[in-house]
Amino acid sequence: MPPLDSFSTQSEPAPAAGMTRRSFLRTSAVLTTGLAALATSLRPLLELDDYTSVERFMQKYYKEMTPDDMARVLKRIENEVQKQYGIRPHVRDLRPMDGVQFVYALNLTRCIGCRKCVHACVAENNQSRNPEIQYIRVLRMPHGSLDIEKAVHDYAPESVPEKGHFYMPVQCQQCKNPPCVKVCPVHATWQETDGITVIDYDWCIGCRYCEAACPYWARHFNFTQPSIPKDRLNPEMAYLGNRPRRQGVMEKCHFCIQRTRAGRYPACVEVCPAGARKFGNVLDPTSEVAYILRTKRVFIQLKEELGTSPRFFYYFDV
Amino acid sequence: MRRGIRNYLVFLRRCALIAFVGDARYYLWMGVLTVICLLGLNAYAKQLVHGLITTGMSDEVSWGVYIANFTFLVGVAAAAVMMVIPVYIYDNEELHDLVIFGELLAVAAIIMCLAFVTVDLGRPDRFWHLIPGLGQLNFPASMLSWDVIVLNGYLLLNVHICGYLLYCRYRNRKPSRWFYIPFVFVAIGWAVSIHTVTAFLYVGLGGRPFWNSSIVGPRFLASAFTAGPALIILALQIIRRVTAYRITDKALLTLRSIVQVSMLINVFLLANEVFKEFYSGNLHVASSKYLYLGLHGYHALVPWIWTAIVFNLIAMVLLVLPLSRSLKWLNLTCVLCIVGIWIEKGMGLVIPGFIPTPLGAMAEYRPSLNETLICLGIWAFGLLCYTIFLRMAVPILQGRLTQANEGLPGGRPGPVPLETQLRPQAASSALPPP
Numbered sequence: 001m002p003p004l005d006s007f008s009t010q011s012e013p014a015p016a017a018g019m020t021r022r023s024f025l026r027t028s029a030v031l032t033t034g035l036a037a038l039a040t041s042l043r044p045l046l047e048l049d050d051y052t053s054v055e056r057f058m059q060k061y062y063k064e065m066t067p068d069d070m071a072r073v074l075k076r077i078e079n080e081v082q083k084q085y086g087i088r089p090h091v092r093d094l095r096p097m098d099g100v101q102f103v104y105a106l107n108l109t110r111c112i113g114c115r116k117c118v119h120a121c122v123a124e125n126n127q128s129r130n131p132e133i134q135y136i137r138v139l140r141m142p143h144g145s146l147d148i149e150k151a152v153h154d155y156a157p158e159s160v161p162e163k164g165h166f167y168m169p170v171q172c173q174q175c176k177n178p179p180c181v182k183v184c185p186v187h188a189t190w191q192e193t194d195g196i197t198v199i200d201y202d203w204c205i206g207c208r209y210c211e212a213a214c215p216y217w218a219r220h221f222n223f224t225q226p227s228i229p230k231d232r233l234n235p236e237m238a239y240l241g242n243r244p245r246r247q248g249v250m251e252k253c254h255f256c257i258q259r260t261r262a263g264r265y266p267a268c269v270e271v272c273p274a275g276a277r278k279f280g281n282v283l284d285p286t287s288e289v290a291y292i293l294r295t296k297r298v299f300i301q302l303k304e305e306l307g308t309s310p311r312f313f314y315y316f317d318v
Numbered sequence: 319m320r321r322g323i324r325n326y327l328v329f330l331r332r333c334a335l336i337a338f339v340g341d342a343r344y345y346l347w348m349g350v351l352t353v354i355c356l357l358g359l360n361a362y363a364k365q366l367v368h369g370l371i372t373t374g375m376s377d378e379v380s381w382g383v384y385i386a387n388f389t390f391l392v393g394v395a396a397a398a399v400m401m402v403i404p405v406y407i408y409d410n411e412e413l414h415d416l417v418i419f420g421e422l423l424a425v426a427a428i429i430m431c432l433a434f435v436t437v438d439l440g441r442p443d444r445f446w447h448l449i450p451g452l453g454q455l456n457f458p459a460s461m462l463s464w465d466v467i468v469l470n471g472y473l474l475l476n477v478h479i480c481g482y483l484l485y486c487r488y489r490n491r492k493p494s495r496w497f498y499i500p501f502v503f504v505a506i507g508w509a510v511s512i513h514t515v516t517a518f519l520y521v522g523l524g525g526r527p528f529w530n531s532s533i534v535g536p537r538f539l540a541s542a543f544t545a546g547p548a549l550i551i552l553a554l555q556i557i558r559r560v561t562a563y564r565i566t567d568k569a570l571l572t573l574r575s576i577v578q579v580s581m582l583i584n585v586f587l588l589a590n591e592v593f594k595e596f597y598s599g600n601l602h603v604a605s606s607k608y609l610y611l612g613l614h615g616y617h618a619l620v621p622w623i624w625t626a627i628v629f630n631l632i633a634m635v636l637l638v639l640p641l642s643r644s645l646k647w648l649n650l651t652c653v654l655c656i657v658g659i660w661i662e663k664g665m666g667l668v669i670p671g672f673i674p675t676p677l678g679a680m681a682e683y684r685p686s687l688n689e690t691l692i693c694l695g696i697w698a699f700g701l702l703c704y705t706i707f708l709r710m711a712v713p714i715l716q717g718r719l720t721q722a723n724e725g726l727p728g729g730r731p732g733p734v735p736l737e738t739q740l741r742p743q744a745a746s747s748a749l750p751p752p
């Protein structure tokens with residue numbers, strides 16, 4: 001094929017003498033078609049409803065908000081929730097308490113794998129029912145092995161517990177060295193002084209790098225607008241806790257911040273029928289968790305070799 | 319000063335106008351690309367409305383073809399240095415003028431990279447949280463923040479180098495060495511860094527044994543320096559066909575030897591990795607098993623990875639044989655390299671890292687139609703950019719688009735300044751390309 005000289009030498013458009021009528025018509029026809037095509041391709045954006053607002057777009061980073069800013073934001077969130085769900089929620093910004101380090105202990109001898117914790121967590125934390133998001137995953141393990149690659153996630157027998165198995169619920173391990181915090185490019189997730197790793201849902205950009213970094217599969221992404229039945233909404237909310245999330249952001253277990261920072265137990269602890277779940281302030285020597293860590297002979301920190309140092313301890317009745 | 323700005327604006331305007339001029343084939347090519355771009359834009363609009371649920375991604379496999387293409391294209395961008403090094407360090411004359419084509423490819427590739435990360439974001443409206451000073455860039459802890467910096471830096475470096483050299487050629491001036499040589503050398507180091515940082519994005523994750531391996535970085539570079547120059551070989555031949563620009567066979571063969579060496583290293587490193595994974599037989603082999611053999615009845619990637627391996631091996635053999643000195647065979651080899659590495663480093667690296675999940679669950683990933691359209695749209699947009707860059711650069715390098723002929727074939731309507739009217743005689747005599 002010969003080189004296309006006609007194409008390469010004809011290097012300049014229409015002559016300087018001014019546009020002819022024909023070239024003007026042609027240019028405007030091309031332009032109109034182009035703009036129409038562009039508009040058509042962008043048409044789906046018309047359905048974009050309540051994606052963001054000036055206030056939400058401009059909202060400051062959690063740690064940079066003054067008390068006044070926070071009060072305004074909390075009010076706005078209450079209005080938004082009321083508009084969407086028809087219930088006036090009570091949204092608070094609960095801060096960590098001094099002298100408190102939360103720790104979780106889970107008794108593998110007792111857990112029967114009933115998944116009541118999973119459902120209590122969903123109800124308490126306003127998790128999306130469709131698509132389903134759950135912070136707790138209960139693994140059915142073969143007798144004698146802690147090899148997580150042998151775990152069964154979707155067991156559904158007539159009744160639990162099943163012979164030859166034990167159950168290991170996994171949720172956010174609230175690591176002391178959290179890989180998710182390290183990788184977040186915008187500081188949207190961080191560890192608070194009481195040991196809880198939280199997310200500012202209004203700051204997260206949705207890159208899902210934390211989800212790739214988490215060794216416990218504890219982080220979950222809102223692939224679409226979450227949906228919660230109106231009559232199931234839990235109106236007692238915290239900013240860093242269970243307030244409804246939006247499409248495109250991460251969420252995870254936060255030790256029920258809206259309860260635990262107000263002196264209550266997490267929902268999963270309260271609901272557990274086997275008494276397998278223990279929670280408390282490890283700095284308080286009279287707490288249950290301090291007693292367990294003092295007296296039990298063996299604990300498991302899941303994937304200890306990764307150096308994440310979980311605040312979540314599995315133990316046995318020995 | 320004012321004249322300088324005016325000259326520069328005229329330059330930009332003429333460059334922009336020339337992008338709209340070409341023959342029928344040019345219009346057809348650009349038209350097809352524009353249509354694909356618009357289809358992609360339409361798909362992205364849908365994704366913005368409904369969220370990433372329109373993709374094949376899930377909590378199990380939370381990165382997909384967007385990040386896979388991103389990873390591949392960072393390599394293509396980094397490979398521009400493989401033309402720069404021979405020219406600026408070893409004074410290779412054959413490649414001298416072609417460096418600009420390589421760097422323009424890097425610019426187009428980085429634009430595609432940035433587009434691919436943007437479409438992967440759940441909240442693109444919050445991109446400003448990444449801007450230092452305005453937002454909260456987590457530097458230096460997060461490797462993603464490093465990536466933001468090195469990619470944008472590399473884009474600026476290459477835009478500066480290409481833009482400056484082309485503008486000097488346009489004005490028929492000798493470029494001032496101080497104004498671009500230091501940047502060229504910074505760009506060489508920077509090119510290595512963009513790909514290393516992108517590798518570290520994966521390598522740094524202790525919870526993902528498939529990625530948490532020190533060989534990933536070197537493998538990234540080796541595969542980038544294979545696929546990138548292979549792509550440049552093909553691009554140069556297209557330029558040679560559709561324009562009168564002279565590109566020697568010797569230049570193409572110089573690039574061939576770069577592809578040759580890189581491919582040998584790439585296959586060697588791959589063998590190292592496969593050996594380590596399978597021979598030691600520890601528990602962490604699950605992802606590799608999934609990739610190469612299939613695991614627990616899940617084997618979506620198996621045909622892909624074996625295609626990639628076969629392509630890479632055939633390409634390696636062809637590159638070693640003298641056969642690939644003939645351009646027909648060289649082209650085939652380049653296509654094999656590009657496809658092989660695109661699979662191996664895109665899907666073959668990103669997806670198996672997620673399977674099985676950290677809690678041992680199996681899942682598979684298949685890109686959705688909408689997701690695929692977005693990818694095609696971004697590729698079409700990148701090709702559109704590269705075509706436009708070449709449409710501007712080729713006549714400038716040939717000396718047919720210069721300041722001297724500014725007034726002549728109707729650049730600007732209206733009166734032409736005296737000074738520029740005086741010169742065109744001399745310039746137009748230099749019109750025919752060498």
